[in-house]
Amino acid sequence: MLEAFILQAIGLFIATNIDDIIVLSLFFARGAGRSDTTAKIVVGQYLGFGAILVASVVVALGARSFLPESVIPYFGLIPLALGLHAGWQVWRGEGDDDDDDARAAGKPLSAATVAAVTFANGGDNIGVYVPVFVTVGTAGIIAYSSVFLLLVGGLVLxxxxxxxxxxIAARLERWEHVLFPLVLIGLGLVILLEGGAFGI
Known part of the structure; x- marks a missing residue:
């Protein structure tokens, strides 16, 4: 029984998180050369994914008032706002620096930004995890959650x-300042549109 939960959890995690590799890769490119980049991404990813798990478990246990399903699409506003802000900085030239040392140091990242993007991108995760958690019971929820948390580290790696x-790093470094806001804006719009936010 436990082995089945573990295998199912691995498959479910891969299916719902494979797209995060692109977003996380852009975070790594953005903070390339800074000694604290990996730690901030790991912390942010665990915080964001932990919030997704907590929300999924709470909803699955029947506390729908905590996170009504109609609210989930509006999480798309988080990456959309972050992407628009990053795009505004690029347009104003604030992210440009011809100094090779400054470029080598990368841009500072915050674990909170990584966590916010991770959580916002997790609307589909919550939608998938809740029905699974409802059917597997407490032991299954613990097994799934444990596997998911182990795999988060693998995803970051x-x-x-x-x-x-x-x-890849050369292309990411060259285009990161354009790709980063575009991916976040696109991600936000997809979450909003697929969830039917604002009656769209």
């Missing part, structure tokens, strides 16, 4: 691996 491959 996979994104770091992708972002540090020389050909």
């Amino acid at each position: 996979a994104a770091r691996f992708v972002a540090t491959r020389k050909p």
Whole structure:
């Protein structure tokens, strides 16, 4: 029984989080060369994913008033706002710096930003996890959650691996200032549109 939960949890995690590799890779590219980048991304990813798990468990246990399903699409406003802010900085030229040392140091990241984007991108996760958690009971929820939390570390390592491959890293470094806001804006719009936010 436990083995079945573990295998199902692995498959479910991969299916609902594979897109995070792209977003996390861009975070790694954004903070390339800074000694605290990996730690902030790990902390932010765990905080964001932990919030997704808590919300999923609470809703699955029947506290629907905590997180009404109609609210989930509006999480798209978080990456949309962050992306628009980053795009505004690029347009104003605030992110440009011809100093090689400054570029080598990367841009500062905050764990809170990573957590916010992770949580906002987790609307589909919550929608998938809740019905599963409702059917597997307390033991299943604990098994799934434990596997998910272990795999979060693997997800961050996979994104770091992708972002540090020389050909990929070179392209990410060259285009990160454009891709980062575009991916966040796109992510926010997808979450809003797929969830039917604002009656769209």
